[in-house]
Amino acid sequence: MIYSEKVMDHFANPRNVGEIPDADGVGEVGNAKCGDIMKMYIKVNDGIITDVKFKTFGCGAAVATSSMATELIKGKPIEEALKLTNKAVVEALDGLPAVKLHCSVLAEQAMKAALADYYKRQGVDPALIIGDLGASDVCEI
Amino acid sequence: MDKRFVYADNSATTKISKPVLDAMMPYLTEHYGNASSIYSLGMDSAKAILKARETVAKAIGAKTGEIYFTSGGSESDNWAIKCAAEVGASKGKKHIVTTVFEHHAVLHTCQYLEKHGFEVTYVPVDEMGLVHISDIEKAIRDDTCLVTVMFANNEIGTIQPIAEIGALCREKKVLFHTDAVQAIGNVEINVAEMNIDLLSMSGHKIHAPKGIGAMYMRAGINLPNLIHGGAQERSKRAGTENVAGIVALATAVSECTKNIAEKQERLSKIRDRIIAELTKIPESRLNGDPIKRLPGNVNISFRGIEGESLLLSLDLEGICASSGSACTSGSLDPSHVLLAIGLPHSTAHGSLRLSLSDENTEEDADYICEVVPRVVEKLRAMSPLWERILRDEDIDAE
Numbered sequence: 001m002i003y004s005e006k007v008m009d010h011f012a013n014p015r016n017v018g019e020i021p022d023a024d025g026v027g028e029v030g031n032a033k034c035g036d037i038m039k040m041y042i043k044v045n046d047g048i049i050t051d052v053k054f055k056t057f058g059c060g061a062a063v064a065t066s067s068m069a070t071e072l073i074k075g076k077p078i079e080e081a082l083k084l085t086n087k088a089v090v091e092a093l094d095g096l097p098a099v100k101l102h103c104s105v106l107a108e109q110a111m112k113a114a115l116a117d118y119y120k121r122q123g124v125d126p127a128l129i130i131g132d133l134g135a136s137d138v139c140e141i
Numbered sequence: 142m143d144k145r146f147v148y149a150d151n152s153a154t155t156k157i158s159k160p161v162l163d164a165m166m167p168y169l170t171e172h173y174g175n176a177s178s179i180y181s182l183g184m185d186s187a188k189a190i191l192k193a194r195e196t197v198a199k200a201i202g203a204k205t206g207e208i209y210f211t212s213g214g215s216e217s218d219n220w221a222i223k224c225a226a227e228v229g230a231s232k233g234k235k236h237i238v239t240t241v242f243e244h245h246a247v248l249h250t251c252q253y254l255e256k257h258g259f260e261v262t263y264v265p266v267d268e269m270g271l272v273h274i275s276d277i278e279k280a281i282r283d284d285t286c287l288v289t290v291m292f293a294n295n296e297i298g299t300i301q302p303i304a305e306i307g308a309l310c311r312e313k314k315v316l317f318h319t320d321a322v323q324a325i326g327n328v329e330i331n332v333a334e335m336n337i338d339l340l341s342m343s344g345h346k347i348h349a350p351k352g353i354g355a356m357y358m359r360a361g362i363n364l365p366n367l368i369h370g371g372a373q374e375r376s377k378r379a380g381t382e383n384v385a386g387i388v389a390l391a392t393a394v395s396e397c398t399k400n401i402a403e404k405q406e407r408l409s410k411i412r413d414r415i416i417a418e419l420t421k422i423p424e425s426r427l428n429g430d431p432i433k434r435l436p437g438n439v440n441i442s443f444r445g446i447e448g449e450s451l452l453l454s455l456d457l458e459g460i461c462a463s464s465g466s467a468c469t470s471g472s473l474d475p476s477h478v479l480l481a482i483g484l485p486h487s488t489a490h491g492s493l494r495l496s497l498s499d500e501n502t503e504e505d506a507d508y509i510c511e512v513v514p515r516v517v518e519k520l521r522a523m524s525p526l527w528e529r530i531l532r533d534e535d536i537d538a539e
Contacts, residue, residue, distance in 0.1 A: 018523075033487060035490040036447065055525040057526035058468075059448075060453045063523075139467070139473045
């Protein structure tokens with residue numbers, strides 16, 4: 001298996017690692033049994049994601065996709081973040097091995113879970129805006 | 142401490158040693174003759190193979206005619222199991238006994254046979270990773286044609302009671318095969334004294350190249366061929382002999398079985414120091430028996446982190462190791478070996494195997510003991526699972 005240089009860079013020097021104690025939204029996806037959990041924190045101001053942090057338990061691709069996903073939504077309006085797909089994360093990392101594509105899906109789900117939490121805290125039903133998060137309890141490769 | 146390069150994955154493969162390379166080199170250059178040819182160039186190859194066969198036989202207490210060269214451990218395992226099954230089936234015996242934590246070369250071969258009308262009993266191992274002779278005895282039936290139990294486990298390094306299993310099988314008149322790929326050179330092996338009927342070995346785990354191995358088949362057993370074709374290996378295994386590989390294997394076997402006791406003492410001292418240091422890390426555990434263990438095997442789980450990212454982080458520090466996480470096993474589940482000794486999935490994902498060889502030094506151990514705790518701490522600092530473990534949550538309830 002071969003990781004791109006970008007994946008290795010984001011694994012070795014992950015961007016935006018940590019927590020936001022007064023976050024406006026927190027999302028967590030994955031489970032211990034499958035071997036990957038991603039937790040994402042967002043800070044929102046005037047519809048803009050002003051800060052984002054993550055913590056990840058998982059493989060190299062899980063760390064790299066989390067890191068890249070945070071980079072891609074940081075400073076962006078929520079509407080733009082909602083359009084971010086796992087495919088965009090993969091492209092930004094110069095590709096992922098086929099068996100690791102599910103990590104990018106998890107990164108997309110983590111970000112959407114954080115946004116869903118944000119909407120919930122605003123008294124808005126997140127299902128209307130984000131739709132089904134598609135998170136599953138079944139381990140995937 | 143300055144960055145070093147530490148190769149600690151010798152159970153995956155090893156570096157070709159200087160004596161091995163020197164011994165095989167002439168057969169890659171001037172002595173290229175086909176051992177079946179009648180002229181002297183061919184005869185030189187035939188002589189080299191004969192000498193190699195004697196060397197390998199002597200090292201494991203076998204007779205020269207009981208050694209057959211193959212392409213490696215997987216071929217030897219396939220040959221032993223499939224062809225013992227074929228013989229068994231011809232006598233109406235279609236049951237095989239093995240264990241849950243064999244190498245995939247054995248497990249997947251048994252599963253293949255299950256699809257072709259054979260029954261297989263997978264004997265459990267205890268939480269230390271040891272097979273109990275009473276469980277093997279219970280599993281053997283009137284229609285059992287083969288018992289296959291690995292000599293030493295490739296992941297957790299536990300050494301199985303092979304002599305006892307051999308004696309039991311001889312008494313029950315059942316063929317006994319052992320995959321000794323990890324054991325050879327680390328443990329004294331005497332096929333005659335241990336009542337072993339079939340044994341697999343591989344070159345690249347003992348500083349010979351990849352693609353060469355051998356099978357020991359006790360005289361009189363006479364299994365049918367796995368590979369059909371020419372009359373090589375006394376018509377038992379077709380294919381023009383890999384003369385350089387065969388010479389390399391024999392040299393490697395001779396080298397690694399020369400001073401086993403000395404090696405055990407030196408390596409197990411380094412091993413135990415690494416184990417003592419790394420198990421000081423909170424929420425870590427040694428996997429496998431601490432004593433009945435290969436002298437170079439360390440296998441430790443660190444809760445709250447995942448194996449592949451541990452390996453990648455260690456690689457950035459110059460350390461080559463392996464893990465039993467799902468991500469590195471190429472499947473959905475973490476290592477079947479770690480699950481077999483009762484580890485929850487989450488703990489199995491965070492396992493680290495370090496396997497040492499003659500090439501490793503005390504300085505390598507110092508470096509490992511300095512780097513691993515630092516890397517584990519770094520990964521835990523970014524792990525949401527570690528947060529939960531610190532809060533004492535039951536992370537395996539899901």
